[in-house]
Amino acid sequence: LPFLSCIFQMDTSQESYLDLFPLDAIVYLTPDSENVLEDIDPNKVYVLGGLVDESIHKKLTLQRAQEQFLQTARLPIREYMVKTVNTKNYHSETLAINQVFDVLSTYYETRSWPAALKAGVSSGKGYVLPDAVK
Numbered sequence: 001l002p003f004l005s006c007i008f009q010m011d012t013s014q015e016s017y018l019d020l021f022p023l024d025a026i027v028y029l030t031p032d033s034e035n036v037l038e039d040i041d042p043n044k045v046y047v048l049g050g051l052v053d054e055s056i057h058k059k060l061t062l063q064r065a066q067e068q069f070l071q072t073a074r075l076p077i078r079e080y081m082v083k084t085v086n087t088k089n090y091h092s093e094t095l096a097i098n099q100v101f102d103v104l105s106t107y108y109e110t111r112s113w114p115a116a117l118k119a120g121v122s123s124g125k126g127y128v129l130p131d132a133v134k
Contacts, residue, residue, distance in 0.1 A: 018068060021045045028065035029100060031093040032058075033072035036079060040108055048097050075103055080113045081127040091126035 017026060028047045029037070040046075047070075049061045065072045077093045095103070103120035107113060114129055121127055 017045065017047060023069060024071075026070050028061065028068075028070045028072050029074065030061035030065060030072050031074050031077075031095070032062035033065075033074040035071070035073045036076050037073040038076070040104065046104065048100050075100065075117070076113050077117060077121060077127055080117055080129065081121065082130050084123065084126055084128045084132075086126055093125070093127075095120065095125070 013020065025043065026045050026047060027037075027041075028049065030049065047065075049064070062072060074093065075095070083091050099120040099122070101120075103116045106119040107116035110116060117127075118129055123132075
């Protein structure tokens, strides 16, 4: 399981990921990408960006990735989950870094997007798996 040993490995550096990895190996994960992440490629480096306020910085991660000429992808939330009715009519595909990490690590272990999304996407985001709709 080379991916799992790498995914949990943490190292800090003053260098940018742009200097550490070939551009064609980097995939910047952003909820605004048109590309759906269908599988995890162990030869790719996935960048999990983080912002404090999604409403102020809408599409900032996509813009940053495009400026750096990076591949982008988004988690397949729309493909495997459905919007749930809620009082605030709130639906967001923007997740915290730990939630994205939970989704990716669960997907790698199970090879199941429904299981992975269930592990990382809280119902407070306004999305649920279809079998959870009653």
